[in-house]
Amino acid sequence: MHEIVLQKRLEQLRRKQRQEAIKVQEELETALASHSVQIKAEGQGTIDNDAIEEEDYSLIEEYDKSMSPRPFDKLPREDKQCEIVDLGEDMKSLREKRKEVLRNQFIPMKVQQKKPTVEEEEESLVSKVLYEREAAKDLDEDEAIFNIEEELAKTTYLWQDKYRPRKPRYFNRVHTGYEWNKYNQTHYDSDNPPPKVVQGYKFNIFYPDLIDKSKAPTYKIEREPGNNDTVLIRFMAGPPYEDIAFRIVNREWEYSHKKGFKSSFDRGVLQLHFHFKRHYYRR
Template sequence: MTQGSTTGSSSSRRIQNGGRDEHELPSAKRARTDEVLSESCDTGAGEKFRWKKKEVQEQRAGLSREEAERRDAERRAEAEREVERLAARREQRERARQQREEEELLRARQAEASVMADWVAKEDEFVLEQNKARAVIRVRDHRARPIDWFVVQLLWTEVPTPVSADEENSDDEGDELDDTLDIHMDEPVAFIRSLLPGELRELHSDVLTLVRLDKDAKRAAYWKDVLLVCDEQLRHCDAVQNDAQPERIDASIVADVDAMLADKSADQLLDLQTSVRAKLRSGEPLDVEYWEAMLKRIVVWRSAAKLRALHATVTQNRIAKLRLQQRREARRQQAFVAEQAHMQMHTHKGLEDVWDANEMEPAGRDISELLYEEQHLPRYTLEALRDKLRDARKQVLQQAFVSHVPAAWSMTPTVGIGASAGARAAEDGKTESVEDMLLRKEASRAMGVDEEVFDDDVRLVEQAYHWESKYEARKPRYFNRVHTGYEWNRYNQTHYDANNPPPKVVQGYKFHIFYPDLIDPFKAPTYRVQPDPDGPGETVLLRFSAGPPYEDVAFRIVQREWDYSFKRGFRSSFDRGILQLHCTCTYRERRRAPKD
């Protein structure tokens, strides 16, 4: 009954709402909520707030309403001004903080830039010093590039000369430039004119690099002079190659101008340059093209004159250095001779008491007992021999000292080079040949623990060469090594151990054949393996051929396959007159023959 009444009431509400549920009327619900909120709010929210208690106290204090409002207005104005002052101070502090941060950032950037500038300057200085050191080494080793000669000449201009007796008498070791005393240096302008176009371009690029690295004003002026002369020679070479005229004026006029300027000094050319520039600026009617070409030639010849003057200074410094070395060497030799004489004097004083010429002198012999040749020899007594020895020693002491100057390096090869690989032709008074130098350099390298000298070449059958009439055939020099070791195969592992190792076997070879004087240096030497008639099946012949003036040379090696991989050390190259062949023999495990 109750359930039915409830259902009926719900239906009646649904009918009163027009057949819709109350949950389906959100707009009406929101309107009711707004109405309730508006009733709960203060009705005087839009009016000015009045503090009635405060007004009562002010009336009791005798203040009128206008005065109270005026005081409140002043108080509000003062508060607003205080707020503005606080905002201004806050803004000022913010600007000051930003300014300090910007200044600190700027100082940090400046410090970092200064450090970077110092690093860059130190790096440039280091690179410059390395270039100088490399130039001296290359000149000393006779493999100099064009720029190296100018670097060494510039270094010779900066060599200090001894100004006091203590400095001259000091026995300090010389610097690296002393190794270049015996090397001839050409005059810079003549040297530049002797270069090929490719070498001139290389020199031009190297000079630009040094101009960028060298910050010294004097050295920078020197490099600019070299650059001017190099540019002029490059322009001349390009004009010759292109069959064109380097100057716009006639060639005969250029030749006359060059002949006139060639003998003038740098100061005279500077005066002439000043006068030509004044003539060009004067505005007078003249041949501008001619005088401009004349001015260019004067600038080039002035640079050439300064380079010639610098070369003269270099020559004087080298001569002074050489004389200083000779004087120091003379003083060292004199001190050595004096010390030896002093030691001999003390030795003779100690022997005076025991020396008796009559007892020590051998007894004379009858002249008839001597041979016919001995009878006609000059006869001297012991005193006469001693007097003669004293005179000879006095003559030696009175002679002027002549120091030994090392012989200049020569490219002339030594004739008759057929000695063994380990021998070195070192004859007094002869210069070392290129082959001897290369052989000594290779032989001086340390050998490994498992390496030993291998210089047993095989004598080949006599050959006839078509170029024998023009060039004398000779064997090349060589320095070879054989690498030996143990093979730990199954048999050796069974029958041997570390205390009782198996016999060593050949594991590889290193051949170094020297061909510095090939007639055709662009054709690389070759090698080939040939059968060995004396040891078939066990050894073969490794034959090297290079062409005139070198004969073929062959070596007997074991007959084993080679490992041509780079990781195993295989190398076959020909560079700077040296043929290098490094090979390693492969290892093969022996297998038992299959049983039937």
């Protein structure tokens, strides 16, 4: 039922937009028709007195000497390099552009930059506080910041006519360490260790202004054909937040809380911490 109501609401908005576009088009037609005499006079370079007598003289303002610019005694050097535009050709081009506007079935309205509402300003402040609190925590010896977001395809949300979609703040960490497999045991030792590999992640996504707080944000793993090394982890929360995703190593997770697994949503913060399963070898 919720989706049906949203769909009807979208249809009403589209119908209203079409009506506004038709209204603007009619206003343009009226405005252009009322100024047709001026366009003809300027485009031809000369005024046809017989034609003007048939038009409304109230549309033509009486000439005053102060309207004309003061002529230059000497043309500046910069102006000499400008392209010379023929008056007739310029007016002809202008008329064609005006006709093109009239032919358009849809005339987009100018979108004015909206000032953030009080709720948005408060949400931004809360997100900033949560972010700075998480960022202030010390990194472990084998941790590094992991805030490289993956670009997602443009998505249309059913609720975006009511709420302005926005991306949540986040502060993530990646855990690295040595992996002592048979090859590394053979070629490396504690004095000459192997290169570090990714052993886990800590995701902290901030949703302080979530509309439906009864539903916790969630995540899912998206695999790509032909790519077995990495996968995408997508985080989803609902209005007013857009989905975000990160590319991680494709390995089996350790779901034991004793091994550091954590998946919780509390006080507007989604925390997903996990390590990969490790394989130990006898020396």
